[in-house]
Amino acid sequence: MFQDREEAAERIAERLDHHRGKNPLVLAIPRGGVPMGRIVADRLDGELDIVLVRKIGAPGNPEFAIGSVDETGHVELNPGTERFGISEDYIEREADRQLETIRERRQRYQRPPTHAEGRVTILVDDGIATGATLSAAIRSVRAQSPQALVVAVGVAPPPTVERLRGEVDELVCLEAPADFMAVGQFFRDFRQVDDEEVIAALRGEVS
Structure with missing residues (x-):
């Protein structure tokens, strides 16, 4: 159990101290991963x-x-999705809706994309469940040819950790409990992060 995201982040930083001095690019997943x-x-x-x-x-x-x-509009479905009989029309409409959300956030945060080519790149989030979102992030960053791709999260279920480990060069997951149900159950303070806090963190106004 973590007290809050700050505690988890400090522990992640300790585990990744060997990347200090390499000018790593830390890519956080909004909103909870950004602080x-x-x-x-x-x-x-x-x-x-x-x-x-x-x-x-x-x-x-x-x-x-x-x-x-x-962000490029590339859609990837989870293995076995076809057995649910979900129509291609639904998937296309939902993907378009989510892509619009991505574009709105990019504009709201006023951050042109930073490229990971040739850099040690660390993907950070508070936790993961199925890993679908993080897999998309891994795929997106891997296409930019980083020097090394690292995933660092607070908590995740063991099967997700093992699957993602094969997709990256290094994976740090502080806790992988067998009784995982939701990310929030492992944080005493898991308040929602709003856009103002994201923007402040990106500007370096909090630490």
Whole structure:
């Protein structure tokens, strides 16, 4: 159990201290990952930016991810999604809706994309469940040819950790409990992060 995202971020930074001095690019997933990314970037003398990806939710159950879409509009469905009989029309409409959200956030945060080519790049989030969103982020960043791609999260279920480990060069997951149900259950303070806090973190106004 973490007290809050700050504690998790400090512990992640400790685990990644070997990247200090390499000018790592820390890419946080909004919104909850951004205050954590600020701490990690500051502790490692790196640069903070965001990676914008969105999950595609199932019909009638938007929290259940059936796939994801990245900032380029690339859609990737989770393995086995076809067995749910979800129409291509639904997937296309939902992907377009999520892509519009991505574009709105990019404009709201006023951050042109930072490229990861040739850099140690660290993807940070508070936690992951199915890993659909993070897989989209990994795919998006990997296409930019980083020197090394690292994932660092507070908590995730063991099967997701093992699957993602094969997609990156290094993975730090502080806790991988067998009784995982939701990310928030492992934080005493898991308040929602708003856009103002994201913008402040990106500007370096919090640490």
